[in-house]
Amino acid sequence: LDLAVIRISSEARHRIKWTFLEGITVPYPPALRRGIQTLIAAPAPSLDITLRLDQRLGIFFGETAKKYLTALARRGIGVDAVASHGQTVRHLPETVRVAGQPIRATMQIGAPEQIAARTGKVTVAQFRQADLALGGEGAPITTAAMFHLFADKKESRLIVNIGGIANYFYFPAGKAITSARAADCGPGNSLLDGLAAELFNRRFDSDGRLAARGTVSSSLLRKLLSHRFLRSRQISTGREEFGPALVDKILTWGRADGLSKYDVLTTATEFTAVAIQRALKRLPLDRPRTKLYLTGGGAHNSFLVSRLVTLSEGMEVSSIDALGIPADLVEAAGFAVMGDAALRGVAWPTKFDGRQRRKWPVAGAIIQPPTVAKEK
Numbered sequence: 343l344d345l346a347v348i349r350i351s352s353e354a355r356h357r358i359k360w361t362f363l364e365g366i367t368v369p370y371p372p373a374l375r376r377g378i379q380t381l382i383a384a385p386a387p388s389l390d391i392t393l394r395l396d397q398r399l400g401i402f403f404g405e406t407a408k409k410y411l412t413a414l415a416r417r418g419i420g421v422d423a424v425a426s427h428g429q430t431v432r433h434l435p436e437t438v439r440v441a442g443q444p445i446r447a448t449m450q451i452g453a454p455e456q457i458a459a460r461t462g463k464v465t466v467a468q469f470r471q472a473d474l475a476l477g478g479e480g481a482p483i484t485t486a487a488m489f490h491l492f493a494d495k496k497e498s499r500l501i502v503n504i505g506g507i508a509n510y511f512y513f514p515a516g517k518a519i520t521s522a523r524a525a526d527c528g529p530g531n532s533l534l535d536g537l538a539a540e541l542f543n544r545r546f547d548s549d550g551r552l553a554a555r556g557t558v559s560s561s562l563l564r565k566l567l568s569h570r571f572l573r574s575r576q577i578s579t580g581r582e583e584f585g586p587a588l589v590d591k592i593l594t595w596g597r598a599d600g601l602s603k604y605d606v607l608t609t610a611t612e613f614t615a616v617a618i619q620r621a622l623k624r625l626p627l628d629r630p631r632t633k634l635y636l637t638g639g640g641a642h643n644s645f646l647v648s649r650l651v652t653l654s655e656g657m658e659v660s661s662i663d664a665l666g667i668p669a670d671l672v673e674a675a676g677f678a679v680m681g682d683a684a685l686r687g688v689a690w691p692t693k694f695d696g697r698q699r700r701k702w703p704v705a706g707a708i709i710q711p712p713t714v715a716k717e718k
Contacts, residue, residue: 400453425681504640550645
């Protein structure tokens with residue numbers, strides 16, 4: 343659980359000034375983490391289990407936030423509101439007809455009502471649903487927030503977030519928010535962490551040391567690069583495509599090809615790097631003024647980063663830490679900015695494919711904390 347503290351003031355309705363104050367990362371309790379992993383991996387998850395995990399995760403979020411708020415208060419830092427993205431357990435960007443209507447869907451758990459009740463703070467959540475209501479895929483959703491945090495007048499910035507899924511944000515120098523571009527690239531940590539668990543009984547490949555010991559299998563890489571998402575027009579994807587099911591396929595293919603476990607992980611890491619670079623090559627980059635910044639957990643994987651640097655063909659690559667927010671807390675900071683916009687009733691665009699949209703959503707549901715009843 344990443345918690346970031348951001349001070350935000352509005353210069354105008356659509357412009358903000360921000361200061362990153364601090365942040366922390368708190369691991370999920372092991373039993374809760376296992377429950378969520380089981381839920382994500384289940385092809386037909388139990389509704390009862392989903393509802394109960396939603397509440398339990400909300401309690402964890404709320405209690406953790408309350409403890410942090412208390413520590414902040416002791417240092418003279420007051421917090422006005424909380425923004426919570428929640429934990430994605432399903433992301434279904436493909437259109438499927440349900441009762442005659444084309445439907446896309448996404449689900450994040452971590453009941454915001456539990457957060458509001460425990461912190462006593464107004465809580466903003468459910469950021470993705472407004473985009474779905476306007477025909478979007480519900481992702482990427484933080485592009486406008488990232489623009490306000492990182493766009494620059496002189497430097498074109500290409501930000502690659504390697505989280506569970508890898509995605510990019512491109513902000514041309516000195517351009518308006520509507521010139522931004524954003525989309526998912528494909529696999530990220532969800533695939534590599536799943537393979538590290540199955541092959542090495544590790545939660546993740548620390549610093550990419552395991553992948554660095556293997557050799558890329560051209561046969562396995564060809565199979566992976568034929569993945570349908572890389573050939574589709576979808577702008578978002580999820581663990582449904584690049585999670586447990588693909589891990590199982592890769593293990594089967596690896597055994598059939600007689601690959602070592604190191605070669606399997608090395609090839610999956612190469613797949614991740616190549617998928618990112620293929621996505622970036624489709625962008626109209628202003629290369630002389632463009633710098634690539636990495637964020638997300640994958641930015642700590644030195645082997646993956648080295649492959650991205652090699653494939654970037656001379657583009658300067660840095661950690662997003664250089665822009666004032668630690669890489670591990672960038673997403674949390676983005677949702678803080680989105681929460682502020684929701685509280686001010688500000689609509690921001692959510693689609694960034696070069697075409698103008700007539701409607702922009704105010705993304706985020708506002709949950710009021712409970713009040714103490716007064717008897718008459």
